[in-house]
Amino acid sequence: MSDPHSDVQLVSDEGMRLDGRALDELRPIRIEAGVLERADGSCYLEWGSNKVLVGVYGPREVHPKHMQNPLKGIVQARYNMAAFSVSERKRPGPDRRAVEISKITSEALECVVLTDQFPRTTVDVYIEVLEASAGTRCAGLTAASVALADAGIPMKDLVVALASGKINGKLALDLGKAEDNFGEADVPFAIVPRTGEVVLLQMDGHLTKEEFETILEMNVRAAAQVYELQKQALVKRYSAYAEPAPGEEQAAQPVQAVVASGSPERFHEPKIAAPPPTDVVVDEILEAVEATTPAAPGEEPDVNADEDEAEGGDI
Ligand code: UDP
Numbered sequence: 001m002s003d004p005h006s007d008v009q010l011v012s013d014e015g016m017r018l019d020g021r022a023l024d025e026l027r028p029i030r031i032e033a034g035v036l037e038r039a040d041g042s043c044y045l046e047w048g049s050n051k052v053l054v055g056v057y058g059p060r061e062v063h064p065k066h067m068q069n070p071l072k073g074i075v076q077a078r079y080n081m082a083a084f085s086v087s088e089r090k091r092p093g094p095d096r097r098a099v100e101i102s103k104i105t106s107e108a109l110e111c112v113v114l115t116d117q118f119p120r121t122t123v124d125v126y127i128e129v130l131e132a133s134a135g136t137r138c139a140g141l142t143a144a145s146v147a148l149a150d151a152g153i154p155m156k157d158l159v160v161a162l163a164s165g166k167i168n169g170k171l172a173l174d175l176g177k178a179e180d181n182f183g184e185a186d187v188p189f190a191i192v193p194r195t196g197e198v199v200l201l202q203m204d205g206h207l208t209k210e211e212f213e214t215i216l217e218m219n220v221r222a223a224a225q226v227y228e229l230q231k232q233a234l235v236k237r238y239s240a241y242a243e244p245a246p247g248e249e250q251a252a253q254p255v256q257a258v259v260a261s262g263s264p265e266r267f268h269e270p271k272i273a274a275p276p277p278t279d280v281v282v283d284e285i286l287e288a289v290e291a292t293t294p295a296a297p298g299e300e301p302d303v304n305a306d307e308d309e310a311e312g313g314d315i
Helices: 096-110 136-150 177-182 209-239 278-292
Strands: 029-033 041-047 050-061 074-081 121-131 160-167 170-172 185-192 197-201 257-260
Touching: 029 136, 029 209, 041 136, 050 136, 074 096, 074 136, 096 121, 096 136, 096 197, 121 136, 136 160, 136 185, 136 209, 160 177, 160 209, 170 209, 185 209, 197 278, 209 278
Parallel strands: 074 121
Antiparallel strands: 029 041, 029 257, 041 050, 050 121, 160 170, 160 185, 185 197
């Protein structure tokens, strides 16, 4: 969202985007669970040109010990972008953006991990972005929840995250790199599909209430498609451990279970239990947003108050 008034053409007159997608189309997604030998759980995810690797360790002892919680465990995510992940070399090490993304990712994951089942411990989640092309916080969070499930960490559900926004005045699902840079608004969002809880909601740029509502609806609908791919990756992973039927030899299992969703064509509607109705979820989100953004008398609520704080302007 570097220049909200950019005249870079991101959508053709026919409604096609620079990468050939329609406005309501996800980038291709590929999810693979259990890719690291030494981690307790792991996931490799490709989302468009993003490439993300996640390793999960734990539950294990918390260091330093004063961070231990006698009543519940903690989830500590660390988001890191490799120096070679972007075209202009990124200075290695945590910057303010990485600290912010690590924090929001930890908080989102703590909403689904049943931390009361392992007090005094930590589950460490290392998110390594190998190639970055917009939406990496969402790709990292989506992959992290699969890696946690791969590690056998008790959870109430997976988390699906994605970011949609506004480009050339049009609402678009799952922004790509140029769209993120030159678009008018970007809304990273994460949902727990089974319960409809929203565990991450940020906004960079400006949207009307109606546009915001439509973007939420788009995100909720697309999240169901990503959720299906996450589940398929885990089913493949665990099917490698399936008991052979009596008298049957164990079939040779692939070393890695690969779930490829993503042809460049559009995704099909998933054959999964429907998440809560979109309008119900969106109404709840809007109520929560309104409740937490009190407007000064005679003033519109300013959802971008902290925009200058974080790089990229997310709140
Ligand atoms: N980016 C970059 N260098 C950086 C940080 C980000 O080139 O130091 C790029 C990267 O491609 C990233 C995109 O800018 O995916 C958008 O970054 P943003 O902060 O909006 O987070 P993201 O969309 O990746 O969650």
